[in-house]
Amino acid sequence: MAQNGDSPEQLTLLRETVRRSRTKEPAGITSALPVARIAVDVSLPHLDRPFDYLVPDDLADAAQPGVRVKVRFAGKDLDGFVLQRMESSEHEGRLARIRKVVSPEQVLTPEVADLCRAVADRYAGVLADVTRLAVPPRHAKVEAEPLRCIQPIRPAASSSVSEWSPYPQAAGFLDALSRSEAARASWTAVPGADWALAFAQAAAVCASTGRGALLLAPDARDLERLAAACTDVLGPDGFVTLSADLGPTARYRAFLSALRGCTRVVIGTRAAAFAPVTDLGLVALWDDGDDSYAEPRAPYPHAREVLLLRAHRQNCAALLGGFARSAETAALLESGWAAELIADRAVIRAAAPSVHIAGESDTDLARDPSARAARLPHRAFEVAREGLRSGPVLVQVPRAGYLPSLVCQTCRAPSRCATCGGSLRRTGGSGPPSCSVCGRPAADHRCPECGDTRMRAAVVGARRTAEELGRAFPGVLVRTSGGDNVLDTVTDKAALIVSTPGAEPVAESGYSAALLLDTWLLLARPDLRAPEEAVRRWFNAAALVRPARDGGTVIMVGEPSARPLQAVVRWSPEGFAARELEERRTARLAPAAKLAEVTGPTEAVSDLLARLRQLVDPQAGLEVLGPVEVDDETARAVVRTPRAAGTSLARALKEAQAARSAKKAAGSVRIQVDPATFG
Template identity: 40%
Template sequence: MPRPIARVLLDSPVPQLDRLFDYAIPAELIDDAMPGVRVRVPLRSAGRLIDAYLVELDTEDDDTRTLAEVDAVVSRAQVLPEQLSTLARRVADRAAGSASDVLRLIVPKRQVRVEKAWLAARAVDDATQEADDAPRDPDAAAVSPSTAVLPAVSDTIAQYEGLAEALADSARAAVEAIPRLAPDGLPEWTRLLAAAAARTVADGASAILVVPDYRDLDLLLAALDALAPDAPVARLDSRQTNPDRYRAYLRTLEEAPCIVVGNRSAAYAPVRAGLVALWDDGDSLLGEPLAPGVHARDVALLRQEQEGSALLFAGHTRTTDVERLVESGWIRAITAARRRLPRVVLDTTEDLDRRGQRLPSRAFLTAREAAATGPVLLQVARPGFSPTLVCASCRAPARCTSCGGPLGAAHRGATPVCAWCGRGARQWACGSCGGETVRLAASGSERTAEELGRAFPGIRVIVADGNHPVERIDAKPALVVATRGAEPLAEGGYRAVVLLDGSRMLQAPELRIGESCLRWWSNAAALAAPGAPIHLVGVDGAVARALATWSQASYARAELVERAPLRMPPSVRVAQLEGTGAGVRRALDDIAALQLPPDAVLGPVPIEGDDDGRERALVRFPYAEGARVAGTLRAAVVAEAMGRRRARGKTLRTTLSVRLDVTEPDL
């Protein structure tokens, strides 16, 4: 007689356990053992029970095969639907990682009370639906109060040429958001995403909206409240308590359409998605720092390919990653039917050098005139007072004598403090000349505010940064000194925007620093009132021209052209290997069998500062070779783990680690 078996995915970080295992289902668990539930199974090699997900059910005629039995079904809640387990597997395979690591980022920790209440409510709903045999009017069910589209939704979508067709065709699109504030004071991009989501829910499917941080999330929720007040919304973000997050996750398991709003992990939400939209995909917060480290943009692309939903990448700028897909024809480009461009003024480096001041006279006069009528935004590179100090005698950077980190000061006359270890340098001496006095070398948000307070007497000065979060300000005269990304919304928009420290920002040793600066400046410019001047101070060249002409897509295209001959991402994919010298070389030998281009492998080289003798290597490969390279590297990780187990007689995590699609800081 055929016996039922369960194929389970173990919740374990051990590489060799990243596959489905067969377990027999005892008779007393037959009714509860359903695909997607949490189970507990024995693990022979460890002699203990381990948590797992039941992924598949099957039967087999060969009952002579020895199988361990499922020990328990933890809950009847099917928290891992088939589409999510398939997506997690595809994401893990693309990144040469483990599916259990992916699921650990998606499925919240179980909350028993929340789950029991949800299961009870589902049981009541199912019973009510079975008892209700009354005929229903299909036309009435098609448009209900919860899914009706407001006129503002259609008007917002109509502002973008081809957007309505892209949503109807379930197409992939890169949308250039209109850089302005809407009449209700919200950024126009929030209304764009909210309108697209409202249209999707009205068509009977769910929508997923992914944004970088909590500030964007709050703004988007406000826009949804205005454009889709009756649509059900499930919020998934790290600020929620564990019960609230689990409750929202359980809501996404239901069949009724909803709008999922959240940060990077929301891209995995297990709804029947008709739309997945990402705002500002160049923001580093959308990149997952935990293994296997897959960017939300790549998750959305894999999901769209799997489910056939509409996919929108919206932003004021365009990343080179998205531009590569536009150039290949994989994504269509959508712009506003009627473009409204900010008025950008370039104050060049020569203007600053000639006057010997941080704020050129033209920008100073603009700020003084605008501050008489409303708020003025001044964007700076760093928070704090003076994040960098130098020797007063020889101008050498002041470094911590304990760890070598940079010294900074919280205010004038304050004891220098190391930015790395936090130690105070009360008896500091310069390593170059022996001098014992430091000098302020850089201006953070607080020092800039102090200087502007003296230059603009009688006008209030507001600091907005990580230590002083400000979300909104009124329309009264003010100078708002904000770090990039921390700019508050101003009622009616800023009367002027001054972008300081541009040259300092561009000096960061990062491959994508030009893209990042253009994105920071463009997002700040979008907060200006209609017709308000935007001054970019001390910057010229391609990035400045792209901002002044609002041609961010052309800048991304030019970046791609420059990177292609150098084989730098995103023209190619890059994998990073770290581990013992022998382990890295064995993996590279396996890569050599794939016959990649001659310059594909860089390294291995010793990891600087690593006392264990670990080494690092990079592998550059075309996108078409992604599956083969990822599979080979994953096999190398598993082989390394198995070798360590045989050598030491117990299961240990491998010392060989692999991360795909890296760009910083190793390149």
């Protein structure tokens, strides 16, 4: 301790001695694989690469590939993941040290890390953004909990009542699963099929070989059905549910269960697409056209594409199922990447309800001359009245909100641009409508269906529909499902269930009838995928209705000659998807072409497009549509190339973004490759 008589020199020496005693000498660098390659949590495109750091001796055992670490980067402490350990680094400068191992849990497995890199490259994104989607936030308390691992699942017993028995090709697919082969299939389910049970049975076959299975459902209601089926087939401990709706603690607990190999089967929504399933043998996804699978955060990947990348890179089986079929699935079948699982026509006809379009026959028109124009034609009332005698009746009404698009005043056909096929819209003022994609005005537009030049906005009133039905059927219970009030199930008691698309509850014994109203509204959405989406919604609703032999009837209110409606009448989702794919090929749209939507400040979008043109090979067939002003400060452009040049386009978009990022160019530009909605 300093004394009053100490000299200044003595005080300085004393302070230095105390400082040195309190300063801990840094640990030496480990001699075994002293360099760690780190994926630092940085979202800047020009820094989207791994960085090398030295591994201190005291962190050598914990700093294994996949663990979370803290590193010094650009003067800040940032999170990161160890990707690999190496003997040396190619970096010629001085390497910084890993500052801290946050947890010894290896949460980013090599397979998932490889998948994240592939997803980032496919969507012109940044690895850090993808790893945030793949690895949930850490909860130290959950990591300390003991996890109980279940015994291997025994082979599922074959049964003639298996959900796969109606499909002749399914036996071969399940046999390939039992041999751990990488079979790929598109399954078109018959009306009324218990798809959740079928998925659970396929997962049981896969798990019986010792490999894992990952099953995805579009929303929480479908996930509950899948969980119930998996409980029946695999037992309550035979699977784990991984969903963002679980909450952070429960989600991380489920994540660790899969990571540590305690559970062979994982089910979930799109949040589970990156689940670290041990020795993955099967990925399956139900209703791949549902927009719930499109991630709203950068780089905006689609769960279907994530699973297909996993199937390819991890050499596992893949299954895409649904009552309808998307154009993307049709493209997989056409290319031979996937085989088709579909029932014979006789089986489909026996399971399907009777589907009709109001006003399709001369008899309908003679009885009700306004059958094709009325919102609730006479035949729809008759079918509803008859159906209420034996059970609930479903009434599907498109949800509100499709105001920006225009439709024909007379026939309600969607108004499309004659140049590129985009939706026409009005942006205000007295000028002519313009295309939402290429921006060209359509002053002389004429409806290709009826020749009328007049257009109107699409408007819907779901609540008013329920009120009208309540007055038309006094004494009958009318319930609504949609928005914040979505029903999961309804009883077999007579009732009118008015639902928006996608919110239809399941009836215990199936609906006795269904009315699909305002079909033109779904077709008139400002989206080039509107016909496919409408058909998918209609098939999903009609599949809830009892078979025709049990009196099940579906009435669609719309134009009888419209091809999307005729696809449902014929119950031919495969035929509609094939034609949709052919039309997209002709129009050079996804999946026949590679598309990217570029949105941001006008000057920033123009700058990125200029850089893109310099980066893309002139032989790649790059085409730029727009830019189009979205509002006073924002513009949007669409770029596309042939499908074969898709990888080059994504790479060029990434390089253009990186160049802007490195120069700190003003304005943030959002890039969406193959966006879920387009128009």
